Amino acid sequence: MxxxxxxxxxxxxxxxxxxxxxxxxxxxxxxxxxxxxxxxxxxxxxxxxxxxxxxxxxxxxxxxxxxxxxxxxxxxxxxxxxxxxxxxxxxxxxxxxxxxxxxxxxxxxxxxxxxxxxxAGRTRMLLQHGALTLDLDQKKACYSGTHVILQPLAFRLLTILLERRGRVVSKSDLMEQLYGWEENAESNVLEVYVSQIRRKTSSQMIRTIRGVGYIVDEDIPA
Structure with a gap:
């Protein structure tokens, strides 16, 4: 947040x-x-x-x-x-x-x-998308009932995309959300986090929009 x-x-x-x-x-x-x-x-x-x-x-x-x-x-x-x-x-x-x-x-x-x-219209700090559940208070992720360990910024990235599911989020917007104004990061850091999320959940969880950014589709991935 x-x-x-x-x-x-x-x-x-x-x-x-x-x-x-x-x-x-x-x-x-x-x-x-x-x-x-x-x-x-x-x-x-x-x-x-x-x-x-x-x-x-x-x-x-x-x-x-x-x-x-x-x-x-x-x-x-x-x-x-x-x-x-x-x-x-x-x-x-x-x-x-x-x-x-x-x-x-x-x-x-x-x-x-x-x-x-x-x-966000929630009574609890939970985000759910198909088999994926994020507990935003405990910073825990579960996929198909199994606890998934994500790096803190990967967890944050996934949270942002889930909160805006159905919308493309630009790379520049994601970098600002993750790092604010005070820090610099390597240009490929988003790709690293997205790859980690796909590996721990589903290869279809996050879709790349080439040259623009990423999206979590409204349709639940298989």
Whole structure:
């Protein structure tokens, strides 16, 4: 799951980023409201964690702009503004949750997971496709009732493709989802992960669209 963290206090941002990445989230951090709005227009995120007191553009202005653009990405406000009016304003402008500082990291994690589940229409963090089941909480995969061991990024790649089944996902989009903005990877890394997934599940699980990217078809592979 890829998170856009919009927070201008470095110590808080570093702590959140470190904690969430320890729990298999991919976190991209921005400390400016205007830059965050641009990032959300140009990249795909599963969740936004939003501070309100931001340079460039206030968090509430960011929130209003995002919802006016019909973006439905789940957004949790994380702010020191703790009055009832602040919470009401944030929720009325389209925030999905509101957590006040100081906060418990485990509560933030639980709320993030709940929002992603709700957004995907799931009550549990499970993805199923034919004989394949992914447990997103435990980071476990099963195929035809047998536990399948995948490298963490291969598991993440398969999750992305399953969540967008029936749609071609470009290689550039997948690389950004897996590595964010801060890391570089070898150009053949996607092929390596796709090969691993096919070997551990079915050769038909992921289809290559030459020169474009990959797709998990709606039809369940044999």
């Amino acid at each position: 890829r998170v856009l963290l919009v927070e201008d206090e470095r110590l808080i941002a570093d702590a959140i980023k470190t904690f969430l990445e320890r729990h298999e989230f991919r976190v991209d951090w921005i400390d400016d409201g205007l830059l965050a709005e641009e990032a959300l227009k140009n990249s795909v995120f599963d969740l936004v964690i939003l501070d309100l007191g931001l340079p460039g553009q206030d968090g509430l202005a960011f929130l209003k702009s995002v919802r006016d653009d019909q973006k439905d990405t789940p957004i949790v406000i994380l702010s020191a503004r703790e009055t009832t009016k602040n919470r009401i304003d944030g929720l009325n402008l389209g925030a999905d949750d509101y957590l006040t500082k100081p906060f418990d990291m485990n509560e933030l994690l639980a709320r993030c997971r709940a929002l992603v589940r709700r957004s």
